[in-house]
Amino acid sequence: MLRLVVLCLVLALPSLAVAQVVTDCEPSLAQARSIAEPWEDNILSLANGDVRLAVIDAIEPGAVPFHLMVLTPPYDELGARLCWVVSLDAQGFGFSALTLAGLLKDSDSAGRLVLTLQAARWNDSTGGPDPALLHIVIDPQTGEVSARLD
């Protein structure tokens, strides 16, 4: 019986810490009008201004409207940065909550930004949000961004 419980817990673990989706900025989500207000609370500049974060409030779907926009080097020949949107899943659903307040910032030995944001994912069975942490790694050298929610 104990083995069965342990097996169930191990099988459940991957669902508690799954990779989130990072997509190239698409016009439907990454719109200037969708940057959450007030900007003062929902935008953040990192890496001496090279990296910009912005909380996106897509309004719909109502329970999961929040995404994170990430602008990061490398710059192109016109000085534009790469633009990414971090979402909950590939269906385009966002998070139930996402805030830059209390963001934890670190960097690893490769010079990548390692960020932790407070977020929430929608729980269908309870009909409410479950608090979660969104871990994001940004490499300003290559422009690669990865995200994981747990």
Add this chain to the structure above:
Amino acid sequence: MHRLTLALCLTLPLAAQAQSISDCDWVGNPANIAEPWEVNSRTFANGAIRVALLDTGGEPVCCSAHLLILAPSGGQDAPVYRQCLVASAQPGSGFYSMDVPGISASYDPAKGLLLSVPLTHWHQGVETGAPPIAERMEIRINQATGAVVIE
């Protein structure tokens, strides 16, 4: 004296050219909001209206600066949404520079909010060190109707 008159006449069309307001297209992409955002954006009407400097990467040199305008759609028939508009010298072509922190605002209850935006126009003399042509763009924003127009 005649030369001065001629020079003024050649300058006037640039200084007095019409400006345009258009829906957000590629120019209004948030990636074009000029850094630092904290300096280059402003709110008015208790946060209902936001403007920000857009820069299309400094290219073309003559006219890469535009103004992003986010304002309520207004109207009575449909749910109010946030309009995304771009003020340019002409559609797709901006100004030489724009001073968002220098924007001044006034309010007329019958007409709405009026923004006076300091900007400059490029001219060929800029290449040889002459200053760009300074002007102000007056933009009227009516939250009740959703109208955003150049005055």
